[in-house]
Amino acid sequence: MNTTHIILQGLEPIHQRYQQLLQEIADIASAGNVVKLNDSAARFEQVSLDTDAWVSIQELCFKAELDVTALDKKLSLSDFKLLAMDMDSTLITIECIDEIADMQGLKPQVAEITEAAMRGELEFQESLTRRVALLKGLDALALQRVYDERLQLSLGADKMLKALQQAGLKTLLVSGGFTFFTDRMKSRLQLDYTHSNLLEIDHGKLTGKVSGIIVDADEKQRTVERICAELGVTGKQAIVMGDGANDLKMMSVSGLSVAFRAKPVVRAKADVAFNFVGLDGILNLF
Template sequence: MKLVLQGPSLEPTLIASLISGINVTNYHQPRQNVWHINGVPEDQYDIIASFANENKADFALINTSQKLSDYKLVAMDMDSTFIQIECIDEIADYCGVKEQVAAITAASMRGELDFNESLLQRVALLEGLEESALQAVYDERLKLSTGAEEMLQALQKANIKTLLVSGGFTFFTDRLKQKYHLDFTRANELEIVDGKLTGRIIGEIVNAEVKARTLIDCCNKSGISLTETIAIGDGANDLKMMALAGLSVAHHAKPKVKQHAKVAFDYSGMDGVLNLF
């Protein structure tokens, strides 16, 4: 197995001190602030974890034979994963209920609430809001997460397909798909009548089961096996999709998600996925 360490403060002197302490010699630096260390004894993992925590770095154990080219599709959650915001919380700010909606969102992401019920409850609070507020959120508040664009460029260069699957809204996934040339998207559709939100969702809610099914459907359409996929998420709604993927990545995620993921990033950007290989 290969130990991957990455973080903004990982200077060569720090790594030299770590290497000396765990008594390994096979290591190299493939990119700035990224280190690959081979042959770390299992009884040294606690030392590695402590070192990473002290230096605000992420670490992961990856099979030494794995390559980025082994994967054919990367599936990503949208809110607080591919982008920095929770869109529904920002929309709620335009009708004065952001604090209330954000509290429900956070509880849902931790897996404390039924996702369908929590989404319907939050969307109902948006009833009567002008559709123009959605465009304002997109134009003024939506930003990609650190490293997301770099990751996308590398994936597209390697002919790896991309899926953005979200418990959020098609208003945003549709625009992101067009702008960043994503292959597949799936999200919830807000009902809008006479230019105003009705407080309802059209069609099937994109919950954990639907996210997992969407990943399967995209693989079937593309002739890709689930073992050839990477799934990246941050909330409980992503767990079933992540469980199906060949490699699961928790991105600045809730504790429950980090517990079940193969790899967890607390400090790295989304391009940290590229550094694993």
């Protein structure tokens, strides 16, 4: 492994509670220096890691419910110009379509399809078409109820967005979810760009169909590339966050990919995986 430092962070103060673990990690990594970033984060510098040592550290941290990231260089926010995010279960805590389905009494059936798609076991377009079809006849007012009653930002989302926006990054919300929600997120969080699926509504009822291009994995990647081109930057100047298999293609063109509360297939391929800390954990990497 070509690693210069690792960053450890948790939801609670780590420097007192995990003192023994911190020392154990420093020994395994042959760390030349340990820097306290804040009460909940530390950076181990000048580390020497082989694959076995890195696996051991990951296992120790996961057991302690701490997130650990290995980086081959120190990152600067000035290296990045765009933050691209998935919405459902990434920027927000829910899968909107599952909660809409709950209004129909169909949440278990829809959630099962959602999970299969997120794990990569089912092609996204097929999964979306099947799930939306189950919503046929539902009063469109259910969308507002989901937004008002169930939609919450993920832990640390607000802090992360404010910091990255203040640093000058443009923001893109690209989602296999629906414009009803991404439009409201754009206004609420002052995002620069959004792209998602349009639910077809007729006489106040959902028709069970989506209008236009389905935002699947390929469309997500194309969107990130298109926005980068508009900004005159490369994909390597983008940070991309997601949690499901349909996020992998857009994550693959980024300079920094972040898996948040993600499926194993996504965690394995991302540069950074946050299983415990909030989205603002990314700030400790810079």
